[in-house]
Each structure stands twice: as structure tokens, then as C-alpha cells.
Amino acid sequence: MTWKLTSDRPIYIQLVEKLQFDIITGIYRPGEKLPSVRDLASEASVNPNTMQKALAELERGGLVYTQRTAGRFVTDDQALIRHISMELAASHIREFISTMRQFGMSDHEILNLIEEIMKEEIK
């Protein structure tokens, strides 16, 4: 089982997030055909109905589309993929900032620390 799913959040939402992540990171490339619902469900060890629901959700967002007889494909729209990846990045950063503030750090301190650590990594 390669898909990490927790039971306390709706499964289909976790599937949407995982597939989004795989599209943004290029595991599934723009224009590439996705595996069938059944294969994806089997890979994730979930009910095909749940996988179907997740794919329908992605389709609503435009990240994947169905070609009537050929199956489901990742969008060719690179700008859309970029846009969704920016949205995701922003939400991660918001979460990070909120944790840092809980640690009692000022915004100035947060920025300084980020810069310091980035410099260290370059070396």
C-alpha cells in the first residue's frame, strides 16, 4: 500500500489531494492518460466509488478531463497546473506561519530564520 490515508478525514478528499500532488510534481505529466478508476482504486486500496468521486472532483476543477472513449487525461493547461501549485504552496506557507506564530516568533524573526536556513543549505 503506497497511498497513506487517514480515517478521520473524508477519503475522497485525501484522494483528490494525492492526485493533485502527483500531477503538480509531474508523476502524471500534462496530457498523460491516467490509469483506470479500478486500477487506481486497487492501488490505493479504496472503493472504486470513492475513487470515482475524487476523479469527478478533479474534473470539476479542470485538472483532468475525460475523453469519451479513451479514458481520463491530465490537462494540457500548464498555466492551470501552475496556478494550483501556487495555491497549494500558499496554503502550506499559511500553515507554517501560523505554527511559527504559535512558537511566539515575530514576523521579522520568521523571515530572518528562513533566510538563514536557506543560506546554510546553499553551502
Place this chain on the structure above:
Amino acid sequence: MNQLVTCKNLTKRYGSKLALDNVSLSLESGKIIGLLGPNGSGKTTLIKILNQLTSPTSGEVLVAGNPLCVQTKSLISYLPDRMYLGNWMQVSDAINFFSDFYTDFDRSRAQDMLAKLNIRLSDTIRAMSKGTKEKLQLILVMSRRAALYCLDEPIAGVDPAARDYILSTILNNYDPDASILISTHLISDVENILDEVIFIRNGSVVLQSAVDDLRIQKGKSVDHVFREVFKC
């Protein structure tokens, strides 16, 4: 969605003991449904009624619109909570038995699955481990092309690896038009494959919900909600 099973005011008494108390519920086709409740809550009684192994004291059951009869039996594939194949049987006997009994039995599908597990047609049931027996029964039951599969405690008493195998066998053989009713109290093992859950306590349905709705509503896993509802 079509109603596959409808139970109306179903009551079952064993002497003075009330096993099912005025149960009304319906099961749609195309869903995997968990029938969840503690021991003695009425899960097996309900499944036995659907399979006509016992009759209700009062109330009505419709399967695909028809009252229970021989025809409805042919629509339902049943995995009991105990071994019901003769100990003396070889695997090939059991396959012939199923093939003889059920016109919807897919022999080659069963043989493929058995071959993948290295279970030979000449193996005798007596010599099998508990886990292997359970897998064999499940393979036979899932090799029918039924409208409803009633699986009574399919994962009780087997190790976690065998559980994974059993759950993936259920998923891989699941025909999207059919429904599967799984009774269990091992909720955390099955909740990720369920569409819907029915909680049953002292013979009454206390909750029926889509699992993801339940998670959104409560912010908790089905296992967690179960522990709250059935807290001793």
C-alpha cells in the same frame, strides 16, 4: 440508485430474547456497506434472514422488489461466519459443488484466484489452516456474479496480511452494479473501503450514513464514532 433490499419493521424473537427490534432499512445497489455493531447486536440475525436461514417473527423483506423466495436466493451470495464446506472435501469438490449449485458461479475466476495463492485443486480442506479456509470460502463466494454479497465477519480470526488479501479480493471482484454487505466489529480494518455504514445495537439501527459524510460531520474516523456510540 435502485433499492436492492428493503426491510420493513423487521422483528425477530428467539424465545423471550429480542434479536431484531422493528428494523427498517434499505440498501442501494452499487455500494459497499458495513453492518457494524458489537457482539450480539443482531448483525448475523439480519444476514440470516436475508439468506432465509431463519424467518422473521414479523415484518417484511424485499430483494429487488420481490419477497424472499428461491429466486431472491439466486441473487445473493452469502459468506457465513463459520466453515460450511465438508472437511473431507478437496478444493476441486468445493468448486464442483458451487458450480452445480449456482448458475452465476464463474469457475475460471475462482481457479485463477486459487492458483495465485498456491492453493491446489487436490488440497483437502481438513489439512488447511484457518486463514486458508477463510480465503477459500471467500474466493468461492466472490466468484459468483450476484447482485448482493452478504459477508458475515469475513476478516475475523485471520492475521493482518490475510486481512489485506481478503479486502483486496473483495475490492477486485466487486462489480460496480452489485452491493456488498460486510458485517464486522473490526472497523478500522474495513472503513476505508466502505461507502456506507449501518450501526446496529440491541437489534435496532442507531445510524445509517455515508462514511465520508460521517467523517465531515464528526471530524472523526468511523472507528472513533463507533467507540463513542457503543461506549460500555
